[in-house]
Amino acid sequence: MFYREAGDFKTTYKDDNQTFPIKFDRYRYYFVLFVAFALIPFMLNDYWVNAIFMPFLIYSIAAIGLNILVGYCGQVSLGTGGFMAVGAYACYKFMTGIDIWLGGVQYALPPINIFFSVILAGLVTAIVGALFGLPSLRIKGFYLAVATLAAQFFLVWLFNKWEWAYNFSASGQINAPERGIFGVNVTGPNVDAWAKYLFCLVILTICAVVARNLTRGSVGRKWMAIRDMDIAAEIIGVNPLKAKLSAFAVSSFFIGISGALFFSVYLGAVEVGEAFGINKSFLVLFMVIIGGLGSIFGSFAGAAFLVLLPVLLKNVLVGGLGWPTDLAAHLEFLIVGALIIAFLIAEPHGLAQLWRVAKEKLRLWPFPH
Amino acid sequence: MSDQLVYAMEVFLNGLMAGVLYALVALGFVLIYKASGIFNYAQGVMALFAALTLVGIMDGQVPFAHLINAMFGTELHHFGWHLPAVVAILGTAAVMVLLSWMVQKFVFRHLVGQEPIILFMATIGLAYFLEGFGDIMWGSDIKKLDVGLPQGINAWIDNVTFNIFDYGFFIDNLDIVATVIAAILVFSLVLFSQYTKQGRAMRAVADDHQAALSVGINLNFIWVMVWSLAGFVALVAGIMWGTKSGVQFSLSLIALKALPVLMLGGFTSIPGAIVGGLIIGVGEKLFEFAIGPMVGGATENWFAYVLALIFLVFRPQGLFGEKIIERV
Numbered sequence: 001m002f003y004r005e006a007g008d009f010k011t012t013y014k015d016d017n018q019t020f021p022i023k024f025d026r027y028r029y030y031f032v033l034f035v036a037f038a039l040i041p042f043m044l045n046d047y048w049v050n051a052i053f054m055p056f057l058i059y060s061i062a063a064i065g066l067n068i069l070v071g072y073c074g075q076v077s078l079g080t081g082g083f084m085a086v087g088a089y090a091c092y093k094f095m096t097g098i099d100i101w102l103g104g105v106q107y108a109l110p111p112i113n114i115f116f117s118v119i120l121a122g123l124v125t126a127i128v129g130a131l132f133g134l135p136s137l138r139i140k141g142f143y144l145a146v147a148t149l150a151a152q153f154f155l156v157w158l159f160n161k162w163e164w165a166y167n168f169s170a171s172g173q174i175n176a177p178e179r180g181i182f183g184v185n186v187t188g189p190n191v192d193a194w195a196k197y198l199f200c201l202v203i204l205t206i207c208a209v210v211a212r213n214l215t216r217g218s219v220g221r222k223w224m225a226i227r228d229m230d231i232a233a234e235i236i237g238v239n240p241l242k243a244k245l246s247a248f249a250v251s252s253f254f255i256g257i258s259g260a261l262f263f264s265v266y267l268g269a270v271e272v273g274e275a276f277g278i279n280k281s282f283l284v285l286f287m288v289i290i291g292g293l294g295s296i297f298g299s300f301a302g303a304a305f306l307v308l309l310p311v312l313l314k315n316v317l318v319g320g321l322g323w324p325t326d327l328a329a330h331l332e333f334l335i336v337g338a339l340i341i342a343f344l345i346a347e348p349h350g351l352a353q354l355w356r357v358a359k360e361k362l363r364l365w366p367f368p369h
Numbered sequence: 370m371s372d373q374l375v376y377a378m379e380v381f382l383n384g385l386m387a388g389v390l391y392a393l394v395a396l397g398f399v400l401i402y403k404a405s406g407i408f409n410y411a412q413g414v415m416a417l418f419a420a421l422t423l424v425g426i427m428d429g430q431v432p433f434a435h436l437i438n439a440m441f442g443t444e445l446h447h448f449g450w451h452l453p454a455v456v457a458i459l460g461t462a463a464v465m466v467l468l469s470w471m472v473q474k475f476v477f478r479h480l481v482g483q484e485p486i487i488l489f490m491a492t493i494g495l496a497y498f499l500e501g502f503g504d505i506m507w508g509s510d511i512k513k514l515d516v517g518l519p520q521g522i523n524a525w526i527d528n529v530t531f532n533i534f535d536y537g538f539f540i541d542n543l544d545i546v547a548t549v550i551a552a553i554l555v556f557s558l559v560l561f562s563q564y565t566k567q568g569r570a571m572r573a574v575a576d577d578h579q580a581a582l583s584v585g586i587n588l589n590f591i592w593v594m595v596w597s598l599a600g601f602v603a604l605v606a607g608i609m610w611g612t613k614s615g616v617q618f619s620l621s622l623i624a625l626k627a628l629p630v631l632m633l634g635g636f637t638s639i640p641g642a643i644v645g646g647l648i649i650g651v652g653e654k655l656f657e658f659a660i661g662p663m664v665g666g667a668t669e670n671w672f673a674y675v676l677a678l679i680f681l682v683f684r685p686q687g688l689f690g691e692k693i694i695e696r697v
Contacts (some may be wrong), residue, residue, distance in 0.1 A: 076486060139681050142408050142489070142636065146628045146682060150674035157671050161664065182625065231695050282493060289490050324642045330504040337498025341491055345479040348487045 003362040021214060030105055034202055041194040049193040055268045055307045057200040058258050063287040063299035064211045065254025070285070071293035073247035074227030075136050080146035081280035082155035083252045085272050086128050087259030089165045091121035092174045095187075095264065096167060114179040114186055114264065118203065121260040122253040129252020130154075137241060140230075152281055159272040164335050173271050176264040188263045198267050203261065205256055212296050214250065223247050224294070255284075289344055292352025301351035309336065372536070379538045380658045381651055386544035388650020389551045390609055394627035395634065395642040396555070397602040402636045403575040404595040407488045411496040413624020415465075415600055418503040420607030420616045422464050424514050425507045427457040432506045457600065458604070465600030466593075500621060509618065514611035518546050547609045554605060555643060558598075570675045571595060575637075629677035635687030644688060649673045 003024040010016040020026040044053070062080060069077050094117035098109040112120065132151040139147050159165050166174045178188030185191045186199040214220055222243045225233035234240050263270045270276075283306065289301020310332055317328040347353055361368075392466025394412060401409045425432065429450040437443055450461075480491055519542040530538040562568035573581040574591045582588055587697065610620055630649050653672045660668065686692055 028466050068484075076489075089658065103596070135678055138685050139678075140685070141485070143632055143681055143685065143687070145489075146632050147674070147678045149625070149628060150671060150678045153671035153674055157667060285490075286493075289487075324435075326509065327435055327439055327505065330501045330509065333497050333501030334505065335501070337494045337496070339503060340494030341476055341498065342489055344483075344491045345476070348480075348483055 003359060008344075018218070033139045033205070037198075041198055044197055046193050049197050050266075051311055052196055052307060054200065056303055057197075057204050058261045058266055059206055059284065059287060059303040059307060060252065060300050061207050061254050061261070062258035062284045063291060063303045064207055064296060065251045065258065066284050067293065067299045068211060068215065068289075069247050069251035069294070070288055071295065071298075072220060072227060073223040073244065074139065074230075075133070075244060075247060075250075076145040077148040077248075077251070078145055078157075078278070078281045078285065079151035080255055080284045081276040081278060082152040083125050083129055083255040084125075084259030084262060084280060085155050085159055085276035086125045086252075087256030088254065088263035088270055088276065089159050089174065089272075091117050091260030091264050092167075094120050095179055096177060099108040111179075113181065115181050115199075117179075118257055118260045118264070122257040125256020126249040126253040129255070130249040133245050133248025133252075134228070136244050141156045149278075152278055156272055156276060164315070171271075173269050174263065175269045186304075187268065191265075200261055200265060202256070203257060208296060208300075211250075211254065214268045215296065217236070219246060233275070240341060286340060289338070290340065290350055292350030292355075295350070295352035297355060298350050298352030301355070305351065306336075308326070309339070337366075377655065377658060379536075380654050382540060383544070384540060384651035384654030385647055386540065386548060386650070387654065388630075388647040389544070389548045389643075390606070390613075390646075391623075391626050391630045391650055392643045392646025393547070393551050393554070393602065393609065394623050394641065395630040395646055396558075397599040397606065398550075398627060398631050399634075399636065399639055399642045400558075400595055400599045400602065401569055404571055405477070405574070405592055406485060407492060408485065408636070409599065410489065410492040410624060411499055412603060413558050414496040414499045414621040415468075415603035416502070416607040416610065416623060417616070417618070417621040418499050418607075419465055419600065420514060420611035420620060421459045421503045421507040421512070423457055423604070423608065424512045424611070424616050426460045427454065428512075430507060435470070437561070438443065441468050454542055458608075461604055462601060465604055466597045467598050469596030470473050470593050472596055473589065477587070477592065479569070496589045496621070496624075500594050500618075504618075511615045511617040512611075514608065514616050517544055518608075520612065530681040541613075543609070543613055550605060550609070551643075554602065555639060558639065567591075567594060600659050626673065627675035632677040632687055633680055635689045638689035641687060641689030649676065 003022065005022055008021075008023050010021070015021075018120025039304065040053075062084065065082055069075050091219075092110045094109075095114060097111040101106045132148065135147050136144050160172065166172060169175075176187040178185055178190065180186055181199065184195050186195050222233070222238045223246075225236070225238050226240060226243045226247075230240055233243070249293070259276070262275070267275065287302035287306050288299060289302070290305055291300070306312055313332050313335060314328060316333060317323050318325055323331075344352070374677045393451075394416065398409060399414070401407055403410075403482065413612075424430075429447050429452065431437075431446060434446055476495065477488070481490055523540045523542050523545060526538055526540045530536065562572055570581070570586045570591055571594065573584070573586055574588060581591075606623070610623055627646075630642060630645040632645075633648060634643070634645025635653065653669045653676075656672045657668050674677055681687065
């Protein structure tokens with residue numbers, strides 16, 4: 001009744017090419033933006049921000065990044081944790097000021113504003129990601145998935161051993177100093193809940209808009225051609241080198257940004273093996289699969305699902321039934337595993353597909369015949 | 370002979386032994402991948418689960434004791450028996466067969482015809498499930514596993530090498546036993562797949578599912594059998610690693626050690642798993658010995674992957690893998 005393209009006449013190419021051509025979709029999008037920017041910041045408290053919104057926003061960025069690589073370009077990567085670590089450490093270095101000794105001369109860079117630190121961290125990660133993406137030109141499928149684990153283990157090891165990366169701190173941890181934007185703190189110990197939230201939300205929105213438009217454009221079509229069959233894509237004139245490496249770079253850019261936010265805004269202090277281990281790689285991959293491969297909306301849905309599920313389970317089992325926490329943690333593993341399997345059996349294309357089916361139903365409703 | 374060279378030789382030998390253990394895990398992967406095209410990430414957790422079950426049966430633990438205690442406020446812990454190792458191993462093998470059957474019935478039967486990546490994800494889900502299940506069933510504390518395998522330094526090798534080099538090599542008895550068992554296991558697997566009816570059926574399924582189905586091979590049975598075999602291999606690997614370092618969560622991480630072995634050897638080749646395991650085992654030990662101290666050590670975590678990665682760039686199907694032919 002509401003959701004249909006009939007009667008929605010486009011008179012210019014600009015109208016026809018817009019991101020959400022259907023009116024209902026467009027209004028829903030504006031509505032979500034309105035709620036996220038204008039309503040939620042006034043209703044937040046620390047618990048909600050730290051337990052739900054921060055992880056959701058940050059993992060959404062990571063999931064969008066990984067979805068570009070796995071869902072759009074078809075290159076399975078298990079190196080997400082390692083790339084997030086690159087983002088976190090790069091952000092830390094930019095935040096605290098970089099000094100490099102070259103031939104006995106010190107080149108020092110002053111600390112950079114947190115927003116630009118995060119973006120620069122993304123760029124650094126993009127370079128690293130493209131570097132680790134090089135083997136994808138020769139290696140395909142599972143071999144590539146396993147090969148990306150090399151990035152995961154090597155990078156985590158590197159940030160454990162490379163003292164310059166954590167400014168020679170004795171504990172090997174990195175701690176986010178107090179930094180702000182427009183005079184409002186967003187990192188460090190004294191941060192208002194809404195400031196954290198808005199900072200991450202702005203970056204997420206930018207990332208999502210960029211990702212959505214990249215995947216709609218010629219770059220995204222090239223990625224999808226490579227995904228569907230790389231040899232055929234090569235024959236019709238897609239350069240696999242450019243397509244694959246750009247997918248790795250763009251994907252790592254987003255993942256690096258999420259890693260930077262994860263460290264600086266969300267956790268504040270990070271130990272690399274603990275925060276960016278192999279489990280993180282799997283977690284983000286789960287989000288992408290459960291949300292739906294090749295869908296930006298799916299990345300959000302998957303991140304929301306896997307952030308909310310443990311919180312819910314914990315509240316029910318520990319808070320509701322009073323079971324010991326270790327038992328609840330094990331049960332959580334069991335349930336998450338079972339749910340993933342159930343999901344794959346019921347809907348291998350993820351939550352995004354459910355949404356698509358729902359929209360199809362909505363188009364015909366209330367007269368399905 | 371210089372000291373360094375003698376040390377390097379010892380490291381080399383130990384690397385070979387470690388490689389055998391890696392190969393043992395990789396073997397389980399290869400079996401399942403060959404027969405069903407599923408890349409079974411849960412292999413490592415299966416080894417952990419098998420070892421947990423073995424210890425549980427031997428010590429007579431009450432399964433799910435922790436859960437039952439939490440739900441009903443009881444104080445259950447042990448049945449109060451100690452079973453001999455052989456009985457417990459047989460019992461565990463039975464549990465693994467049951468597990469294989471359930472995995473086939475409840476998971477992979479419903480996923481026939483899905484893309485490989487979906488199947489792979491399902492095995493990661495399975496790994497999570499089994500990990501939680503194993504912990505709930507048997508508890509998550511570190512357990513000691515002793516099925517009567519010899520352990521400690523091998524005195525004979527120590528003596529012989531001392532007479533030759535003036536320096537006794539430290540070779541663990543357990544590693545030697547593991548090598549022998551792995552050799553027997555591989556040999557019998559090869560015999561099984563070459564000369565028995567079921568083994569041939571298994572190879573037929575590996576070649577082409579539909580062709581195998583059309584000549585009357587029961588696919589479901591073969592898959593359950595292959596998963597059981599992989600479960601059995603996991604049990605052996607679990608016993609070896611469990612005896613070596615205790616039965617604990619980190620046991621499941623040996624799957625991550627087996628992945629580069631697989632890449633190097635090729636996903637579809639049993640000899641490849643063995644040779645790959647040996648190369649990785651020796652390579653990472655020697656690298657840690659020679660280069661490790663210069664870069665701060667602990668290179669074993671990633672060296673195997675980087676080695677496999679570099680190797681694959683030159684030979685994308687691995688050492689013994691089937692040649693990848695791509696058609697449009």
